[in-house]
Amino acid sequence: EAGVAQSPRYKIIEKRQSVAFWCNPISGHATLYWYQQILGQGPKLLIQFQNNGVVDDSQLPKDRFSAERLKGVDSTLKIQPAKLEDSAVYLCASSWEFSGRGTDTQYFGPGTRLTVL
Amino acid sequence: KQEVTQIPAALSVPEGENLVLNCSFTDSAIYNLQWFRQDPGKGLTSLLLIQSSQREQTSGRLNASLDKSSGRSTLYIAASQPGDSATYLCAVNEGAQKLVFGQGTRLTINP
Numbered sequence: 001e002a003g004v005a006q007s008p009r010y011k012i013i014e015k016r017q018s019v020a021f022w023c024n025p026i027s028g029h030a031t032l033y034w035y036q037q038i039l040g041q042g043p044k045l046l047i048q049f050q051n052n053g054v055v056d057d058s059q060l061p062k063d064r065f066s067a068e069r070l071k072g073v074d075s076t077l078k079i080q081p082a083k084l085e086d087s088a089v090y091l092c093a094s095s096w097e098f099s100g101r102g103t104d105t106q107y108f109g110p111g112t113r114l115t116v117l
Numbered sequence: 118k119q120e121v122t123q124i125p126a127a128l129s130v131p132e133g134e135n136l137v138l139n140c141s142f143t144d145s146a147i148y149n150l151q152w153f154r155q156d157p158g159k160g161l162t163s164l165l166l167i168q169s170s171q172r173e174q175t176s177g178r179l180n181a182s183l184d185k186s187s188g189r190s191t192l193y194i195a196a197s198q199p200g201d202s203a204t205y206l207c208a209v210n211e212g213a214q215k216l217v218f219g220q221g222t223r224l225t226i227n228p
Contacts, residue, residue, distance in 0.1 A: 031214060041220050042208070043206075048214065056213065106216065107163075111158075111159075
């Protein structure tokens, strides 16, 4: 089966500019996640969708970050305006609908590497 | 707040050696713990998932153990190969699929 697709793979912008990332999850996966991975650190969950509803966005800096998953399939993550500290890899992951049994594996895309100058 | 720590941050060993990577977490109220592999420029690949009720899981040359009461997990790699070189991340599932990751161990296997 096709994996999680992300684009672009790389993006370089100036601070205060805006940027958007796109993710297409594995077909049939109801749950979609966006993570931020700063160099040398583990991924940090930014937002989790179940279909087109938000399950958890407690760590999303809402003053500058936004995300949507309008039709319950693909998703976009936007940063506006970008800051230097937003330089990171942005990973998208998906899984089957949460069963509550804690057995669902998350499948990760290749990520988008963002550099803010 | 759950904190996950991995030691060492980097490890370099000769090919053929057995090795152990360590992961510790502060809150034992977890659903499961996963070990992931991350190759440069690529996403994460799930290696092993241990449910909170389990003690260990095995896949090929990999064995992961979980001691929930002490907040520790280890990933054992037998007969290491150069292709095992990657960053290894552990993550605890706090429920509702919320994963909290450690910072990773960068492993280099020297031919």
